[in-house]
Amino acid sequence: MIHYIYDGSFDGLLTAIYEAYYRREELDDIVPIDSMEENFLIQRIYIDTDTEKSKKVYEAIENKISKEALRRITYAYLSELPRHGIDILKYVQLGFKIGPQVDLNLSNDIVLKIDNIRYKVTMEQHRLLGLVRFRELKNGIFYASLEPDFNIVVLLAPHFAARLANENWVIHDVKRGIGVFYNKEEWIVKDIQIYDSLIVKEEEEEYQELWQTYFKSIAIESKVNPVLQRRYMPARYWKHLIEK
Amino acid sequence: MMDVMNKLKILSDAAKYDVSCSSSGSNRKNTNKGLGNASVSGICHSWSDDGRCISLLKILMTNYCIYDCDYCVNRSSNDLPRATFTPEEIIDLTINFYKRNYIEGLFLSSAVFKSPNHTMELLLKVVQTLREKENFNGYIHIKGIPGADKEIIDKVGMYVDRISINIELPSEEGLKLLAPQKNKDSILKPMGQIKSGIIQSIDDRKKFRFSPKFVPAGQTTQLIVGATGDNDLKILRLSEGLYNSYDLKRVYYSAFIPVSTSPNLPVLKSPPLVRENRLYQADWLLRFYGFSANELLNEDKPDFDLALDPKCDWAIQNISLFPVEINKADYHTLIRVPGIGVKSAYKIIQARRFRSIDFMDLKKLGIVLKRAQYFITCNGKHYGIKSMDSEKIRKTLVYGNQINSGHEQLSLFDKVSIEDRFIQIGGQI
Numbered sequence: 001m002i003h004y005i006y007d008g009s010f011d012g013l014l015t016a017i018y019e020a021y022y023r024r025e026e027l028d029d030i031v032p033i034d035s036m037e038e039n040f041l042i043q044r045i046y047i048d049t050d051t052e053k054s055k056k057v058y059e060a061i062e063n064k065i066s067k068e069a070l071r072r073i074t075y076a077y078l079s080e081l082p083r084h085g086i087d088i089l090k091y092v093q094l095g096f097k098i099g100p101q102v103d104l105n106l107s108n109d110i111v112l113k114i115d116n117i118r119y120k121v122t123m124e125q126h127r128l129l130g131l132v133r134f135r136e137l138k139n140g141i142f143y144a145s146l147e148p149d150f151n152i153v154v155l156l157a158p159h160f161a162a163r164l165a166n167e168n169w170v171i172h173d174v175k176r177g178i179g180v181f182y183n184k185e186e187w188i189v190k191d192i193q194i195y196d197s198l199i200v201k202e203e204e205e206e207y208q209e210l211w212q213t214y215f216k217s218i219a220i221e222s223k224v225n226p227v228l229q230r231r232y233m234p235a236r237y238w239k240h241l242i243e244k
Numbered sequence: 245m246m247d248v249m250n251k252l253k254i255l256s257d258a259a260k261y262d263v264s265c266s267s268s269g270s271n272r273k274n275t276n277k278g279l280g281n282a283s284v285s286g287i288c289h290s291w292s293d294d295g296r297c298i299s300l301l302k303i304l305m306t307n308y309c310i311y312d313c314d315y316c317v318n319r320s321s322n323d324l325p326r327a328t329f330t331p332e333e334i335i336d337l338t339i340n341f342y343k344r345n346y347i348e349g350l351f352l353s354s355a356v357f358k359s360p361n362h363t364m365e366l367l368l369k370v371v372q373t374l375r376e377k378e379n380f381n382g383y384i385h386i387k388g389i390p391g392a393d394k395e396i397i398d399k400v401g402m403y404v405d406r407i408s409i410n411i412e413l414p415s416e417e418g419l420k421l422l423a424p425q426k427n428k429d430s431i432l433k434p435m436g437q438i439k440s441g442i443i444q445s446i447d448d449r450k451k452f453r454f455s456p457k458f459v460p461a462g463q464t465t466q467l468i469v470g471a472t473g474d475n476d477l478k479i480l481r482l483s484e485g486l487y488n489s490y491d492l493k494r495v496y497y498s499a500f501i502p503v504s505t506s507p508n509l510p511v512l513k514s515p516p517l518v519r520e521n522r523l524y525q526a527d528w529l530l531r532f533y534g535f536s537a538n539e540l541l542n543e544d545k546p547d548f549d550l551a552l553d554p555k556c557d558w559a560i561q562n563i564s565l566f567p568v569e570i571n572k573a574d575y576h577t578l579i580r581v582p583g584i585g586v587k588s589a590y591k592i593i594q595a596r597r598f599r600s601i602d603f604m605d606l607k608k609l610g611i612v613l614k615r616a617q618y619f620i621t622c623n624g625k626h627y628g629i630k631s632m633d634s635e636k637i638r639k640t641l642v643y644g645n646q647i648n649s650g651h652e653q654l655s656l657f658d659k660v661s662i663e664d665r666f667i668q669i670g671g672q673i
Binding site: 104105107109126129130131132134142159162164166167184209211214217219220221223226231241243 | 287297
């Protein structure tokens with residue numbers, strides 16, 4: 001069983017795909033270095049990220065398959081689901097065979113799997129566009145923390161850059177220790193240190209209380225339905241909300 | 245002076261019976277580094293304890309009302325705390341909630357204070373300030389006050405994304421009985437005017453690209469279900485007319501919640517939620533599945549079967565049209581199969597271009613066969629049913645596979661109705 005091990009970056013993954021083609025090896029999986037499993041049978045091959053190789057793969061996917069395929073591969077990568085590396089490789093191989101029509105072939109297991117992953121990641125992205133909660137800090141920065149299932153802060157950034165164009169804000173993925181920073185001009189993703197205590201602006205708590213009040217009084221008592229509420233807004237997201 | 249917290253409590257409590265929560269249909273951009281934009285698909289920001297989506301800050305400007313409509317919690321004769329927001333308070337709440345990503349925008353409604361025109365003028369002041377002074381580009385939904393002049397509504401329409409004027413009572417008799425100070429004309433006339441305004445604005449924008457948008461997300465209305473004796477057929481025909489003649493984006497249905505003990509109102513143990521859900525499902529069938537009201541109901545059967553969703557109900561009444569062959573049927577036929585929605589139909593059509601598909605493939609595509617299995621064939625094969633006997637199919641759908649003692653039947657039936665309450669509106673019907 002051969003596992004390619006890459007540095008965890010998207011370029012690293014694409015380099016591994018390049019190598020898989022070039023070396024014609026029968027792979028069992030492509031795994032980021034920080035989620036390697038202990039298994040005696042696995043033969044590990046470490047792949048050095050090479051941006052020239054990754055660029056070639058990137059462009060080949062875009063031109064020979066489709067922009068949509070590239071988007072799906074990105075989403076599968078951000079999903080961090082088990083075996084997403086090998087799934088992406090198989091999907092790319094199939095894509096080169098079939099061409100731009102690949103995604104229509106939903107009766108193919110790998111196409112279907114990639115489609116399901118795309119759906120799950122898009123769902124969480126959309127959900128979090130609504131569930132992100134900013135707190136205004138003393139220094140005027142709007143700060144939000146969250147712990148998404150998938151690595152999606154990068155997918156949230158363009159939305160908030162357009163919407164809160166004239167504010168400084170940070171969206172902090174506590175689980176992965178990364179964050180998006182926006183400075184009224186552009187956004188970047190960086191590693192982020194855990195803040196010991198964030199000092200919020202004086203009126204911040206007032207608005208939080210107003211929001212909690214609103215949240216309570218907008219519900220109709222005779223229609224209370226916690227099952228439905230949890231289905232739409234799973235409890236794992238509540239920790240970072242203000243109203244729950 | 246009452247503080248903002250108390251006002252918010254009173255005036256959101258007073259607004260909560262309006263079921264509309266949508267923030268979709270507008271693609272307003274953020275210009276000049278202002279605050280906010282609109283998302284075409286709409287975004288839910290939270291879900292309240294009743295499981296409804298919270299998308300907009302939904303409040304009344306005031307709940308002081310000159311009208312005394314029996315069905316309404318804000319009627320003038322009702323003894324409850326009253327409050328009025330100043331425009332500044334509404335603007336401050338909207339902006340600060342928006343910056344914290346609590347909301348997608350503002351849904352501002354009001355009781356009728358002094359007069360319809362006076363109320364509408366105050367609402368206009370709020371939206372004008374938000375747009376022009378605060379450079380706020382988030383979503384705004386405004387309630388049109390029946391009886392307000394066209395000129396004011398026209399001005400409001402230039403600033404907002406959506407206007408709704410609530411019909412509430414689905415018949416003239418209902419209005420006369422429960423809301424004698426309103427009449428059909430004062431509701432339908434402004435709806436007609438808004439429709440013309442929208443058409444005019446779309447025409448203008450074809451000629452002059454930068455002419456302003458008028459109510460880009462269109463208009464909606466709300467009907468109360470169960471406060472009057474009107475049957476489902478009457479309600480659904482009204483909705484159909486509103487979609488066809490007034491170009492409405494949505495009709496919302498609100499199960500009547502007894503808020504007063506007026507002798508004109510029916511006595512209900514609990515709000516008719518299952519009926520409300522059936523109407524939403526039927527509404528979906530009108531808008532996205534090509535059904536007409538007369539196909540779903542008729543004078544002999546003017547109400548929906550509470551134990552079955554309207555599409556299953558229809559399919560069983562028209563069992564001769566089934567089974568449908570999954571590998572051959574066109575899109576319009578597929579979406580009429582119970583359990584197959586718009587998305588599933590697209591998936592089937594895509595997948596079968598590569599090879600013919602069977603029941604396993606359907607399952608892999610994520611198509612739920614629970615209901616569909618009785619109405620389809622794959623390559624001529626049925627899925628474990630022996631006959632197309634409509635009575636048998638109906639029983640299986642309602643009671644499950646085993647029909648045992650009367651006692652269990654009853655509990656199974658209860659299970660169906662409770663489950664139905666949770667059916668996701670807009671899902672695969």
